[in-house]
Amino acid sequence: MKELDWDPEVEGPATIAIIGAGPVGIEAAIYARFLGYFVSIFEQRRVAHRMLDWHNRLLDVTVEECTTSMGHAAIAAQHPEYVRRNPKDVFTGKTFAEEYLLPLAKTDLLFDDIHFLNPVSDVSRYRTFVSDAIERQERCNDEFRILVEGRHRGPWVSRADVVIDCRGAAQKLSGIGPGGGLAIGETPLRDSFLLHTPLDRKFEAKSVLGKHVCLVGQSVRAGQFAIEYWKQFGDAENSRLTWVIRPDRRHDSLGIENVLKSIRGRQPGNIVVLESLGVELIQRNDLGQYLLKFLRDDDSTVEMQCDAIVSLTGGRPSSLSSELQIDPLMRFEDGPSFVAAEPGFYVLRGGDIEQGAGVGLSDAFRRIRELFAMLAGRQELDLYDIIAKQHHSKTTKPD
Numbered sequence: 001m002k003e004l005d006w007d008p009e010v011e012g013p014a015t016i017a018i019i020g021a022g023p024v025g026i027e028a029a030i031y032a033r034f035l036g037y038f039v040s041i042f043e044q045r046r047v048a049h050r051m052l053d054w055h056n057r058l059l060d061v062t063v064e065e066c067t068t069s070m071g072h073a074a075i076a077a078q079h080p081e082y083v084r085r086n087p088k089d090v091f092t093g094k095t096f097a098e099e100y101l102l103p104l105a106k107t108d109l110l111f112d113d114i115h116f117l118n119p120v121s122d123v124s125r126y127r128t129f130v131s132d133a134i135e136r137q138e139r140c141n142d143e144f145r146i147l148v149e150g151r152h153r154g155p156w157v158s159r160a161d162v163v164i165d166c167r168g169a170a171q172k173l174s175g176i177g178p179g180g181g182l183a184i185g186e187t188p189l190r191d192s193f194l195l196h197t198p199l200d201r202k203f204e205a206k207s208v209l210g211k212h213v214c215l216v217g218q219s220v221r222a223g224q225f226a227i228e229y230w231k232q233f234g235d236a237e238n239s240r241l242t243w244v245i246r247p248d249r250r251h252d253s254l255g256i257e258n259v260l261k262s263i264r265g266r267q268p269g270n271i272v273v274l275e276s277l278g279v280e281l282i283q284r285n286d287l288g289q290y291l292l293k294f295l296r297d298d299d300s301t302v303e304m305q306c307d308a309i310v311s312l313t314g315g316r317p318s319s320l321s322s323e324l325q326i327d328p329l330m331r332f333e334d335g336p337s338f339v340a341a342e343p344g345f346y347v348l349r350g351g352d353i354e355q356g357a358g359v360g361l362s363d364a365f366r367r368i369r370e371l372f373a374m375l376a377g378r379q380e381l382d383l384y385d386i387i388a389k390q391h392h393s394k395t396t397k398p399d
Helices: 023-034 049-054 069-078 093-105 136-140 187-192 220-233 256-266 320-324 361-376 383-395
Strands: 015-019 038-043 114-116 120-125 144-150 154-160 162-165 171-173 212-216 240-245 271-275 278-284 290-295 301-306 308-311 315-317 345-347
Touching: 015 023, 015 154, 023 038, 023 069, 023 093, 023 361, 038 154, 049 093, 069 093, 069 383, 144 162, 187 278, 187 308, 212 220, 212 301, 220 240, 220 256, 220 271, 256 271, 361 383
Parallel strands: 015 038, 015 162, 038 114, 162 345, 212 240, 212 308, 240 271
Antiparallel strands: 120 144, 144 154, 171 315, 278 290, 290 301
């Protein structure tokens, strides 16, 4: 591993800003507080909103893979009656949030430091420009300036010595046009597209019942929508779904072919699969219906009318530099995976929904340990192991 050309060690009580209050952000914040750092946590929506939206679906990992000894210890310190789940159990999204993430966020360690409905729109330094040709160590000595767009209080600024981006595998949806581009007329209509699948917490059945819905995309979420629609509305009167996928079978690796086989095998009369390169043109008439022109191949098109559009095209990970306007935030070459080229700015990722709900969290916890061992200047520091041993000694009594 390439040695960093700045000293990453940060002495407490420094302030660490954490962007994102999901499983990784909350865990990083708890780890920081156990080490004596101050934290400020900024969340665009509400704590654990993705898990709450996952609702009653099971995660794809066990309890022991998505929780830590430190998290359990923090909750137990706040609530002595707390009983840990069997590590081999599997949470639903809702129970993961309600039994673990939200109680963690409400502990005295974090509660006053979480700013929900406060998305970060920009990160810079106070005295140092991105273009300044100075040593990274000198850059590291300058505080971060964090611009926050508060939903209620309006724009405001926070300071921090270290910034950790824990927003997860943030993605922007590709367009519904050919090659993932935008269709003609798509931009002004995107906010009217449906985003939730039938088992999501915020899904409303009235958005699809008695309507012709066009589902565009071959992401895992798109397959999930098709299966859940089939199971809940496959026989619904006057309801139908047209699922638009690419004709070249590149969806096989995502498991979409299995979804297609399941649907075609049962032949639900109100679900049709349309192979297309994408939507070339989209318009909306005075009745609120969408008029679509699909590109079937290079030279032919087909037109269709529908009542609702579901865009679950997947997408590319959002560029941190483009969203936060810091140019050198690309990964530091040959450094640890969480180190960005801007000293003092770190990126911690869990998994994403395309991999499976909760998949990747155990790796993220390992990177949290490695990051804070580096920040504390103690390479072998592992609070997870220390706390696990303490818990074991308390629960294992000599005969």
